Every structure is written in structure tokens, then in C-alpha cells.
Amino acid sequence: MRKIYLLCFLFILNGLFAQKKEKLYPITAYEKVWQEKNSDSRLKLIKTIWLEDSTFEDPSASIKGVVAFNNVINEFYKKFPDAILTSGPKIVKDNYVTWEWKIVDSKNKLIMGGRDFARLNGKGQVSKIIGFWDKDAALSEADLLKNLEADNLKVVAKYYECLFKTRDFNTMATLIEDGAIYNQAIGLPYGGTFIGFSEWNKMFAKSTEFFDLQIEKEPTYFSDASKNEVIIYFTISCKSKKSGKTMSMPISEHFDLKNGKITAVRPFYYDTKQFAEFLKSKK
Structure with missing residues (x-):
């Protein structure tokens, strides 16, 4: 009987992990978007998770739509062409996800850090991203x-x-x-x-x-x-x-x-x- 309970528990646990992984797909793709430095390739990836009414806001920008979001990243790489983005564990609650991130240069010097909050639409797409910058981690211009x-x-x-x-x-x-x-x-x-x-x-x-x-x-x-x-x-x-x-x-x-x-x-x-x-x- 204990073995049956254990198998049921593992089955349920695996199901929960699968659900979480599926829910996090838009965030995984979103991070790949930021890591892609080719504008055309990035735009194609953006279209898989971003809608024309999806929004992005942080201290540097407030935009809506696919092309506008791609332009934000283009401008970012003009300033920081060798930037490397990394992120921490994701916290999921309903259709909301939050995580910490940091950006370093090719010599591993910190450029900035912060936390993002994402709202998902439940259909594998991002509805809204709000980014907060950590002033203690971010270097001034x-x-x-x-x-x-x-x-x-x-x-x-x-x-x-x-x-x-x-x-x-x-x-x-x-x-x-x-x-x-x-x-x-x-x-x-x-x-x-x-x-x-x-x-x-x-x-x-x-x-x-x-x-x-x-x-x-x-x-x-x-x-x-x-x-x-x-x-x-x-x-x-x-x-x-x-x-x-x-x-x-x-x-x-x-x-x-x-x-x-x-x-x-x-x-x-x-x-x-x-x-x-x-x-x-x-x-």
C-alpha cells in the first residue's frame, strides 16, 4: 500500500513539475530573446511569446508591441555590445512569475542587476513585464x-x-x-x-x-x-x-x-x- 501511495505521490509531483515547466516556457523564451544579439532572429523569437498589446516597462522604457520591444533590446546592445545576461530561480504564483537577474560584461564586471515581474496570459505568451533595477548593483553611466x-x-x-x-x-x-x-x-x-x-x-x-x-x-x-x-x-x-x-x-x-x-x-x-x-x- 505504501508503494502505491509513493507512486501516486511521484506521479502527482512529476505532473506539477511538468505544469511548472510548461508555464515557465514563455519566460525561458523571454530570456533567450534578451540573449539574442541578431535583431532579425530576435524578432522572430519575440513573436512566439509577445503580442501587439503586450507591454514592457522599466526605468529606461515603457512600450507596447512586438517591434517596439525589439527596438528596446537593440538600443540596449548599442550601449552594451558585449553584455551577458544571467538570471536566478523563478517564483511562480498563478499567472505571475518573478526572478532576479544581473548583467555583466565580457570580463565579468557587473553592469546592472534587478528583478522582473511577468504576467502570463495562460496561452504561452507574455502579457506584461515590469523590470526593477537594483541601484546598489547597477553601475552609473x-x-x-x-x-x-x-x-x-x-x-x-x-x-x-x-x-x-x-x-x-x-x-x-x-x-x-x-x-x-x-x-x-x-x-x-x-x-x-x-x-x-x-x-x-x-x-x-x-x-x-x-x-x-x-x-x-x-x-x-x-x-x-x-x-x-x-x-x-x-x-x-x-x-x-x-x-x-x-x-x-x-x-x-x-x-x-x-x-x-x-x-x-x-x-x-x-x-x-x-x-x-x-x-x-x-x-
Whole structure:
């Protein structure tokens, strides 16, 4: 008899778990929606759980409908392209579900955290989401920019070290985004536009045919995290391999970055024409 009771209990328990899992399907899909970074793929997923009268509200937005919800997430990923979303256990009561969540970047630094409340329509769709942000967990925009600025500066500083100090091109390659662009002044004998790190390497190699270089003044760094830009200012001392003469030249280099990698570099010489003539002159 006890065995029969136990089997009945397990049967009922399994049924309850199955019901809960089925009820939570819209929330599982909702979380996948937020994790999908491709707008078109996300929109298709949204349509499976979201109606034109479904609403989303949090401190940043108050919207209704499928396309409007997709646009909210598009704007989110413009600000936080490397965001990773995770969530905690779900609490279910009737057609309501609530859970805590947090968002971190690719280096596991906390961006923000909070709690969502969802109302389901009982037909596998979401009627309403209300999101609350935890102010103690959420970083301010100023803090986010400060962290991004620090990360960008580290990347550029490492690039500078690899290029001018250690000549470690293997490590440098890990700092460069695929298809990154290097715009070198056309007037220089190794000038031009170089796309991709393999082309950068060819340009670096060609430049060594014209001069030996030493750093005369270490760089000063300037950064604008809101634009993902870093600018460095330093002075080089060059010895021409053709004439044997030496010259000092201040240089600034402008870096564009995205997701912690360099996407473009453009150096500016104090006097490009003078420097080009110096490199080409003979004894």
C-alpha cells in the first residue's frame, strides 16, 4: 500500500513539475530573446511569446508591441555590445512569475542587476513585464564609461609596448579586430591604407627598411570612452638608413576600439613632409 501511495505521490509531483515547466516556457523564451544579439532572429523569437498589446516597462522604457520591444533590446546592445545576461530561480504564483537577474560584461564586471515581474496570459505568451533595477548593483553611466576607458587604455598601452618595446607581434595580434584599418600617411614611403593585421605587419616591416627608431619621450594618453577612442602623444628619434642622419619627431596616434579590440589606427606626424624627405634623403 505504501508503494502505491509513493507512486501516486511521484506521479502527482512529476505532473506539477511538468505544469511548472510548461508555464515557465514563455519566460525561458523571454530570456533567450534578451540573449539574442541578431535583431532579425530576435524578432522572430519575440513573436512566439509577445503580442501587439503586450507591454514592457522599466526605468529606461515603457512600450507596447512586438517591434517596439525589439527596438528596446537593440538600443540596449548599442550601449552594451558585449553584455551577458544571467538570471536566478523563478517564483511562480498563478499567472505571475518573478526572478532576479544581473548583467555583466565580457570580463565579468557587473553592469546592472534587478528583478522582473511577468504576467502570463495562460496561452504561452507574455502579457506584461515590469523590470526593477537594483541601484546598489547597477553601475552609473559615469562608472561604466570609467571602466570602459580603463580597459581601452590598457589595450592601447599593451599595443604600444608590443610595437615599440618588445616587438611581440603574436600578442599584438590578439589586440587587433579582424579587418582593422591602419591609415598611414600617403606621403611616407610605407604609406597607404592597410586592412587586417597581416597587412599591418607588411607595413611595419617595410618601415624598418628606412629607419631605426627609439622612443625619445614616452606617450601621454587621452581617452573618450563614450566614443571608444584613445589618443596617444609621444616623440620618436629616428636614424635614417639612407643618410645616417637623425631626427626627432612628435607623433600622435588615434585609436578606435570596439569590444576591447583595436579597429582602426591613424598616426599624425608633426611634419609629415619633412619626415618623408628625411627618410628618402641620401648621404
